[in-house]
Every structure is written in structure tokens, then in C-alpha cells.
Amino acid sequence: MSQEIIWAITMPIIALLIPLSMGAMLIWGERRLLAVWQARRGPNRVGPFGLLQVVADAVKMFFKEDWIPPFADKKVFVLAPAIIITTILLNFSLIPWTPDLVVFDSSVGLLIFFALSSLGSYSIALAGWSSQNKYALLGSMRSIGQMVAYEVFMGLSLMGVVIQSGSFRLIDIVNAQTNVWNIIPQFIGFSVFYIAALAETHRLPFDLPEAESELVAGFHSEYSGLKFGMFFVGEYMGISLMCAMMTLLFFGGWHGPIGPDIFWFMIKTCLLIASFILLRASLPRPRVDQLIVFGWRWLLPLSILNLMITAVVVLL
Amino acid sequence: MISILKSIWVILSYTFKKPVTVQYPEERPNLAPRFRGRIVLTRDPDGEERCVACYLCSSVCPVDCIAIQAAEDDRGRRYPKSFRINFSRCIYCGMCEEACPTLAIQLSPDFELAEYVRSNLVYEKEDLLISGPGKAPAYNFYHMAGLAISGKAKGQGVGEKAPVDIHSLLP
Numbered sequence: 001m002s003q004e005i006i007w008a009i010t011m012p013i014i015a016l017l018i019p020l021s022m023g024a025m026l027i028w029g030e031r032r033l034l035a036v037w038q039a040r041r042g043p044n045r046v047g048p049f050g051l052l053q054v055v056a057d058a059v060k061m062f063f064k065e066d067w068i069p070p071f072a073d074k075k076v077f078v079l080a081p082a083i084i085i086t087t088i089l090l091n092f093s094l095i096p097w098t099p100d101l102v103v104f105d106s107s108v109g110l111l112i113f114f115a116l117s118s119l120g121s122y123s124i125a126l127a128g129w130s131s132q133n134k135y136a137l138l139g140s141m142r143s144i145g146q147m148v149a150y151e152v153f154m155g156l157s158l159m160g161v162v163i164q165s166g167s168f169r170l171i172d173i174v175n176a177q178t179n180v181w182n183i184i185p186q187f188i189g190f191s192v193f194y195i196a197a198l199a200e201t202h203r204l205p206f207d208l209p210e211a212e213s214e215l216v217a218g219f220h221s222e223y224s225g226l227k228f229g230m231f232f233v234g235e236y237m238g239i240s241l242m243c244a245m246m247t248l249l250f251f252g253g254w255h256g257p258i259g260p261d262i263f264w265f266m267i268k269t270c271l272l273i274a275s276f277i278l279l280r281a282s283l284p285r286p287r288v289d290q291l292i293v294f295g296w297r298w299l300l301p302l303s304i305l306n307l308m309i310t311a312v313v314v315l316l
Numbered sequence: 317m318i319s320i321l322k323s324i325w326v327i328l329s330y331t332f333k334k335p336v337t338v339q340y341p342e343e344r345p346n347l348a349p350r351f352r353g354r355i356v357l358t359r360d361p362d363g364e365e366r367c368v369a370c371y372l373c374s375s376v377c378p379v380d381c382i383a384i385q386a387a388e389d390d391r392g393r394r395y396p397k398s399f400r401i402n403f404s405r406c407i408y409c410g411m412c413e414e415a416c417p418t419l420a421i422q423l424s425p426d427f428e429l430a431e432y433v434r435s436n437l438v439y440e441k442e443d444l445l446i447s448g449p450g451k452a453p454a455y456n457f458y459h460m461a462g463l464a465i466s467g468k469a470k471g472q473g474v475g476e477k478a479p480v481d482i483h484s485l486l487p
């Protein structure tokens with residue numbers, strides 16, 4: 001009995017520390033991986049392999065002036081970075097890292113995931129609006145257009161998975177993949193979800209809201225210090241979240257030949273994150289209209305087609 | 317679509333390539349002899365100063381970082397009494413080296429000029445003079461030029477003919 005109580009207390013803490021440490025490690029990991037793919041070395045001075053670079057960055061960010069522009073809408077300006085961290089951390093509570101390590105095992109987990117990731121776009125909208133800066137506003141406008149467009153078929157692309165496993169519960173979806181991972185029957189769904197996840201997390205090549213060459217830093221141009229740090233870590237945790245979701249939905253979650261469950265989950269998630277970084281290293285950024293047209297003209301019909309085919313196959 | 321996959325593949329192949337980075341403080345960069353770094357004043361093969369204080373380098377310097385004061389020794393040779401280069405102004409363009417008629421001023425491959433105090437970057441003549449001939453090991457201006465100094469009259473230089481006798485009618 002007491003053991004159960006201790007587990008009930010420690011488990012959420014572990015489940016909270018996993019995404020936080022993933023987000024922190026990604027700050028270092030992305031820079032090192034990008035360096036590998038650009039024939040450089042990346043940060044390798046602070047600590048072994050530059051691993052303490054994260055600590056150095058955090059200390060720097062902590063001691064920077066936390067500047068709120070006098071022309072900004074102060075309350076909203078402060079609220080915006082909190083929203084993105086809150087929604088992403090809440091989203092992580094849905095993720096079953098292993099069959100036991102799940103904070104909130106909801107029977108409609110996937111729907112809550114969609115709801116929360118839609119709420120995340122409020123953060124960017126409000127950040128751009130409250131900054132009273134033309135670049136920030138342009139960035140957040142692009143971001144909203146992108147998120148609204150890509151959320152539609154992000155949802156539709158996963159309906160095939162839901163039909164196959166017959167449940168919105170993430171543990172059920174993983175258990176339905178014991179024999180064959182969803183990526184094989186649902187390859188189209190995976191491709192659409194992957195591209196949509198790139199757009200949702202504002203990763204290159206879809207980082208139009210933060211396009212440095214055009215918009216300074218996009219929606220977080222006016223942010224500094226720890227508030228900027230929240231957006232920064234929030235972006236990396238968003239990547240971890242999307243990759244963890246893809247692992248759950250398409251790559252069989254914690255299923256693996258031998259060894260502990262959490263190990264397989266992490267390996268798959270990290271490989272997916274590396275693939276996100278690889279895309280950043282290799283692809284240029286499209287124009288805004290190209291991005292939106294690509295979404296509505298190709299990805300939406302493709303995801304509907306995938307949904308229909310899956311439905312027909314399952315019915316037969 | 318295929319070009320996108322191809323570019324992803326090319327980038328992925330870089331996983332197994334060696335980084336081009338030179339890890340500077342531990343690993344020294346291999347600089348060319350013609351690298352434009354810290355400026356030095358060289359000596360001729362006899363070990364005497366090459367500079368004749370003609371002011372060409374200080375005139376051509378686009379940022380006016382060279383200051384010279386000319387003087388003449390008892391053999392009739394000009395030399396700089398003071399030669400000062402302000403390295404906090406110098407842009408390492410190498411125009412002084414191009415302008416120098418005696419190959420005295422030369423740019424060297426040393427680039428480590430970091431200082432805590434700006435005034436430490438003002439180099440005087442004794443800081444600039446080196447003991448060797450630099451990039452032109454055999455060149456000695458006074459042996460080539462048709463200028464009379466003590467110990468060498470006109471026409472005694474290397475490959476130099478005797479001066480024409482302007483009073484003679486013979487060719």
C-alpha cells in the first residue's frame with residue numbers, strides 16, 4: 001500500500017522531469033547535430049563534449065535583464081510565454097512513457113492532445129499581439145495561419161490510426177501495434193502527420209513565424225531573459241512532444257525486442273528528433289503562400305484519402 | 317520531391333565526414349607565408365635597417381596608423397628616428413608593404429594581437445624591428461640603387477654602369 005502511494009507521488013515527478021530534461025538536452029543536442037551535418041564541431045568547450053553548455057546558457061539567460069517594452073500590453077505579454085509551457089507540459093502528462101509511467105491515462109487522450117496543442121497557438125498569437133511590434137505581429141499572423149491550416153489534417157491524418165486500434169486511448173493504440181507498427185499500414189498518415197508536426201512546432205523548413213532573415217525573431221522579437229527562455233525551451237519540448245507522439249502512434253511506443261520499455265521509447269523518440277534536426281540542416285524555407293497551398297491542396301486531400309481507404313479496409 | 321530527398325541524403329552523408337574546424341588554441345592554424353598579420357620592419361642581408369624613411373607607407377596607409385620621423389646617419393643613409401604603428405587602427409590591408417621601395421615593411425603571419433589595454437597596441441620601432449630579412453632574403457636596397465653613400469660611390473652598385481661623362485662628346 002505505502003509503495004503504491006510513493007509511486008503515485010514520484011511518478012508524476014519523473015514524468016515531469018523527462019520532458020524538461022529532454023528539452024534542455026535538445027538545446028545542446030541540436031547544436032551538436034547541426035554541427036556534425038555542417039562539418040563543424042559545435043559547442044564542445046563547457047564540460048565533457050560541451051554537455052554543460054545548457055547550464056551555461058541557463059545561467060546567462062537567468063542573469064539577463066528581463067525587459068518588458070513600455071509600449072507592450074504588459075499583462076498579456078507576461079501571460080503568453082506561460083501558456084506555451086503550460087500546454088506543452090499538460091500534454092506530456094498524457095504520454096505513456098511505459099505502461100506504468102503515465103500521469104493521466106485518459107480514454108480520450110488523443111483528443112486532449114489536439115485540444116491542448118491548439119491552445120498552444122494562443123501563446124504565439126498573444127505574444128505577437130501584445131508586443132506591439134510589426135515583426136512580432138507578422139510572425140504571429142503567419143503562425144496562426146500555419147497552425148490553423150496544419151491542425152486540420154494533423155487531426156485527420158491520425159484518424160486512420162484511431163480507426164485501426166478502435167480507441168482514443170494512447171495505451172490502447174500502442175498495444176494495438178504489438179505485431180506490426182502503424183507506420184506500415186498508415187504510411188500516408190505518418191507522412192502527413194510528420195509534416196504537420198514540423199509545421200506545428202515551427203521547425204525548419206516551416207519556421208516562417210520566426211524567419212530570421214525577414215522578421216528579426218518573429219513573434220518573440222521583444223522577449224528577453226527568462227521569458228525568451230520559456231519560448232526557447234517550449235519549442236524544444238514541443239519537438240520532444242511531437243516525436244513522442246509519433247513514437248506512440250506510429251512506431252509502437254515502448255515495444256521492443258529486449259530490455260526496459262523506457263529505453264525503446266527513448267531510442268525511437270530521439271531518432272525522430274534527430275530526423276527533425278536533419279530536416280533543419282538540409283532544407284530551405286518555403287514562401288508563406290507555398291506553405292499554405294501545399295497544406296490545403298496536397299496534405300488535406302491526402303489525409304482524407306488515407307482516412308477513407310483505412311475505413312474501407314477496416315470495414316471489409 | 318526527389319531533389320528534397322537527395323539534399324537530405326547529402327546532408328546525412330556528412331555524418332561520416334571529418335569536421336573542417338581547426339580547434340584553435342590547442343591546434344594551430346597553418347597560415348600561408350603571405351598571410352597579412354602583424355607588421356614587421358626587416359633588415360637587409362648585412363643586418364642593417366632597410367627602412368629609408370621615405371614616408372610612402374604612411375602616405376598610402378588608408379587609416380593613417382603609421383607615424384615616422386626621418387633622420388640621416390653620418391654615412392648619408394636615411395633611417396627612421398621613430399617608427400610607430402598603431403595596431404588598434406591598422407586594418408591589415410598590406411598597402412604599406414606594396415608601397416615600400418626597399419621591402420622594409422612586411423606583414424607577417426602572426427595574428428595574435430589581443431591586449432587588455434588599447435595603448436599596448438601602439439608598437440614603437442624597437443617592437444617592430446626584427447633581426448632577419450623577412451620575405452626577401454637577398455635584397456639589399458643600397459647595393460641596387462644608384463645612390464652614393466659612404467663606402468659606395470655612384471656606379472658601383474650591382475649590375476650598375478659607371479655614370480655617363482656629360483662633358484665628353486663621344487657616345
